[in-house]
Amino acid sequence: MLILPSRRQFLTGLGAGAGLMAATGVYAFDVEPLHRLVVTPYAPDLPNWDPALTLRVAVLADFHVCEPFMPFDRVAEIVDATNALKPDLILMLGDYPAGRIAWRKLPLTDFARIVEGLKAPLGTHAILGNHDWWDDAGVQLSGRGTPAVKRILEARGIPVLENQAVRLVKDGRPFWIAGLADQQPFQKMWEWVSFADVPRTLAAVTDSAPVILMAHEPDIFRELPDRVALTLSGHTHGGQVRLFGRSPAIRKVHGRDYSYGHVVQDGRHMIVSGGFGMSRIPVRFGVPPEIVLLELGSSETAGTGT
Structure with a gap:
């Protein structure tokens, strides 16, 4: 009944x-x-890493500064939390302005002044993301040039790498930080124009020391050679909404899910940060804003990447 x-x-x-x-x-x-605001730790066991090189890296992605969703006091909170982790190196993966969701855009000069407060013995290095191009009316109208945020960050002592690599040394052990230019700075007809140049970037690497590569969009991971020990990406925000470990908003790249976390493909490693901010829709659910903390070369935690 x-x-x-x-x-x-x-x-x-x-x-x-x-x-x-x-x-x-x-x-x-x-x-x-x-x-x-969470700290997400990874300690991947990288096949191309110098086991004698121990490195603590804080990775910051997708600030998307604006009001009300990423005001400057929130940026300052992230800077303080990052410094409290005492990293050897800080890497910023692009997308500093907010785009369409902003109720009020904020000056990137003030953003750069706040992130200048990031402290690490090996410094802070950055790349650009698609929104750094899209939000810059000057370069979009002209179809050329360099986004103003690059000049603004570099004026505060934060180098912005575009198809470049720099050699750093920790405790006598060398390694390279490489940064790709953005893969989606302009759209021509129905196709994206990419400025990323992997051969040029890796040509700047002049010895056998390990390479950490920053690439804002993770899609290029499938094209990278084994020479790269670890790829770091942002862009996806983890899908912004994740239910049961999956995001309905993320498309797969040649059958692979590159939306979030530690990806291992053909023995190569990539970590995709969920970042801090938002785009398209002003919501996050199941993927809280995060600082990614890498512990590389640590014998106590090697092989425990999450």
């Missing part, structure tokens, strides 16, 4: 469901993106 709910039971259930949806909306719109 089918027993139907009473009118009171139906209305109570309906109210509870509406309340749950409202609470979920508040969490995704306000709590997770604006008030949560």
Whole structure:
């Protein structure tokens, strides 16, 4: 016998469901993106890494500064939390302005002044992302040039690598930081124009020391050679919404999910950060803003990448 709910039971259930949806909306719109900040550790066992080189790296991606979703006090909070981790090196993976979701855009000169406060013995190095191009009206109108944010960051002592590599040394052990130019700076007809040049970038590497490569969009990972010990990417925000470990918003790249986390393909390693900010829609759910913390070459934690 089918027993139907009473009118009171139906209305109570309906109210509870509406309340749950409202609470979920508040969490995704306000709590997770604006008030949560996590540190996500990785200690990948890299086949092309010098085991005598121990390196602690903080990775920051996709700030998307704007009001109300990434105000300057939030940026300062991220800077303080990063410094508290005492990294040897800090890497910034692009997308500093917010794009269309911004209720009010904020000056990148002030953003650069705040991130100048990042402290690491081996410095802070950066690359550009697609929004650094898209949000710069001057380069979009002319179809050429360099986004102003590159000059702004470099004026604060943060080098921005575009198809370049720099050699660093920690405790007498050398390694390279390489940075690709963006893969989606302009759209021509229905195709993206990419400025990323892998051969040129790796041609700047002049010895056998390990290479960490920064590439804003993770799509290029499948094209990278074994010479790269570790690729670091952002761009996806982890899909911004993740349910049961998956994001409905992310397309696969040749059958591979490059949306978030530690990806191993053909023995090569990539870590994709969920970053801090948002684009397209101002919500995050199931992928809280994160500082990625790498422990490389540590015998105590090698092979425990998450």
